[in-house]
Amino acid sequence: MTKDAYNIKPRRASFRRILHPQTGHVLDRGIVLFFPGPNSFTGEDIVELHIHGGNAVINGILEALNELPYFRIAEQGEFARRAFDNDKLDLTELEGLADLLNAETELQRRLALQQAEGGLRHVFDHWREKIIHSMAITEAVIDFGEDENIEDGALDEVIKNIKELRDTITQHLDDKHVGEIVRSGVQVAIVGPPNAGKSSLLNRLAKREAAIVSDIPGTTRDVVEVTLNLGGFPVILSDTAGLRESDDRIEMEGVKRAKARVELSDIKICLLSLSNLNLDSESSEQQHNVNIDPIVRQVIDADTYVLLNKQDMVPGTSSFLALADRIERETGARKVWSISCKTGQGMDVFLRDMVQILKARFDQSLANPALITQARHRQHLEQCLESLEAFLDIPVQDIVLGAEELRQAANSLGRITGRIDVENVLDALFGQFCIGK
Numbered sequence: 299m300t301k302d303a304y305n306i307k308p309r310r311a312s313f314r315r316i317l318h319p320q321t322g323h324v325l326d327r328g329i330v331l332f333f334p335g336p337n338s339f340t341g342e343d344i345v346e347l348h349i350h351g352g353n354a355v356i357n358g359i360l361e362a363l364n365e366l367p368y369f370r371i372a373e374q375g376e377f378a379r380r381a382f383d384n385d386k387l388d389l390t391e392l393e394g395l396a397d398l399l400n401a402e403t404e405l406q407r408r409l410a411l412q413q414a415e416g417g418l419r420h421v422f423d424h425w426r427e428k429i430i431h432s433m434a435i436t437e438a439v440i441d442f443g444e445d446e447n448i449e450d451g452a453l454d455e456v457i458k459n460i461k462e463l464r465d466t467i468t469q470h471l472d473d474k475h476v477g478e479i480v481r482s483g484v485q486v487a488i489v490g491p492p493n494a495g496k497s498s499l500l501n502r503l504a505k506r507e508a509a510i511v512s513d514i515p516g517t518t519r520d521v522v523e524v525t526l527n528l529g530g531f532p533v534i535l536s537d538t539a540g541l542r543e544s545d546d547r548i549e550m551e552g553v554k555r556a557k558a559r560v561e562l563s564d565i566k567i568c569l570l571s572l573s574n575l576n577l578d579s580e581s582s583e584q585q586h587n588v589n590i591d592p593i594v595r596q597v598i599d600a601d602t603y604v605l606l607n608k609q610d611m612v613p614g615t616s617s618f619l620a621l622a623d624r625i626e627r628e629t630g631a632r633k634v635w636s637i638s639c640k641t642g643q644g645m646d647v648f649l650r651d652m653v654q655i656l657k658a659r660f661d662q663s664l665a666n667p668a669l670i671t672q673a674r675h676r677q678h679l680e681q682c683l684e685s686l687e688a689f690l691d692i693p694v695q696d697i698v699l700g701a702e703e704l705r706q707a708a709n710s711l712g713r714i715t716g717r718i719d720v721e722n723v724l725d726a727l728f729g730q731f732c733i734g735k
């Protein structure tokens with residue numbers, strides 16, 4: 299019997315008994331959905347059975363389906379693969395779908411969904427069409443010269459359009475890598491002198507004992523990473539070895555790794571211990587510098603946030619405020635907080651400010667619906683831009699070379715979306731000029 303006999307309407311949920319085709323046994327009662335191609339996920343006819351989740355029901359139904367000719371279990375990712383082959387999804391949408399399955403935070407989900415729904419595809423396809431259009435005109439000029447079939451100044455128009463596109467793509471690439479950072483997590487590194495409480499801070503934020511804490515300076519050697527969700531932002535927080543000169547080869551290797559991690563990170567947090575800073579009134583006079591070891595001072599710059607830890611060990615806050623002010627002035631650090639990893643003092647304010655800092659840095663760019671999320675996109679876009687620049691540098695008499703650059707530019711975009719098809723050029727060409735006369 300065909301599906302019509304069961305009165306299953308396309309895209310409508312039908313509640314049915316599900317029977318074994320040979321034995322006629324009732325296997326389950328569930329929802330049957332039919333999506334006729336091409337308006338389905340893969341573009342092919344698709345039937346979905348929504349059944350109860352027990353092993354016996356699932357196995358029974360799989361066994362029954364197995365009786366059908368041509369039936370087999372799908373391979374991993376096969377539906378997405380078919381959707382791609384049937385042009386239902388492009389490469390960026392597939393990537394978005396994969397990211398959606400892996401999204402850990404609200405922002406990652408938003409970004410992935412945007413991409414899965416064609417945010418990037420629309421933009422890149424649109425740019426590629428523009429290039430192909432320009433290429434078609436250029437090729438027509440090459441083949442036929444600027445005769446009566448081709449508008450006067452057609453090439454000037456091409457140059458104008460390519461210049462515009464070059465500017466648009468340049469702007470698009472100037473995104474501070476926000477999409478890539480949010481997709482893979484914001485790298486935040488904790489650095490500072492030994493025993494400042496760096497590992498204690500990491501553990502407190504991670505809410506588990508991820509790193510070893512002890513009163514022995516030089517405890518941490520390897521970089522210890524945890525992932526956090528800070529106000530929807532995925533953060534990869536790293537604890538590092540305390541910075542100091544030492545004769546211990548292993549400790550110095552740790553210091554080297556700490557410095558390398560700081561270089562890589564998007565946000566630096568330098569943790570200092572209030573119990574080691576000269577808080578008393580004599581030494582806090584202006585002529586003395588705050589006693590921060592030069593090896594630590596080196597890593598503090600205008601992008602560094604300073605945390606003064608062990609606030610529980612110093613009385614009052616007035617001396618702290620003056621100190622924070624001096625550290626900001628002396629080191630150029632961006633902002634200074636005081637906290638206690640032991641009592642949790644000051645932690646709320648610090649975390650609230652951190653979320654604001656992340657927002658200030660990323661929120662605006664995240665509003666862009668076509669944010670680049672992978673190095674692959676960036677690489678091809680940069681190549682595309684190079685080809686457009688090359689086209690614009692080529693003198694008009696070398697138009698044949700120019701056309702080749704446009705072809706390269708279109709291919710670079712095609713590589714992002716996974717559809718390099720130069721035959722399109724011919725279609726565009728025939729569509730626009732009456733060459734066939």
Ligand SMILES: Nc1nc2c(ncn2[C@@H]2O[C@H](COP(=O)(O)OP(=O)(O)OP(=O)(O)O)[C@@H](O)[C@H]2O)c(=O)[nH]1
Pocket residue numbers: 491492493494495496497498499510511512513514515516517518519538539540541607608609610611637638639640641
């Ligand atoms: N009183 C007090 N002690 C703290 C605080 N934070 C950390 N400590 C103590 O300071 C000592 C060093 O802490 P760690 O977290 O191991 O310091 P670290 O910066 O990771 O040290 P290294 O890995 O050796 O560089 C430990 O004995 C902690 O218990 C704090 O806020 N107040």
Ligand SMILES: [K+]
Pocket residue numbers: 492493511512513514515516517518
């Ligand atoms: K320690």
Ligand SMILES: [Mg+2]
Pocket residue numbers: 496497498509510511517518537538539540
């Ligand atoms: Mg440590």
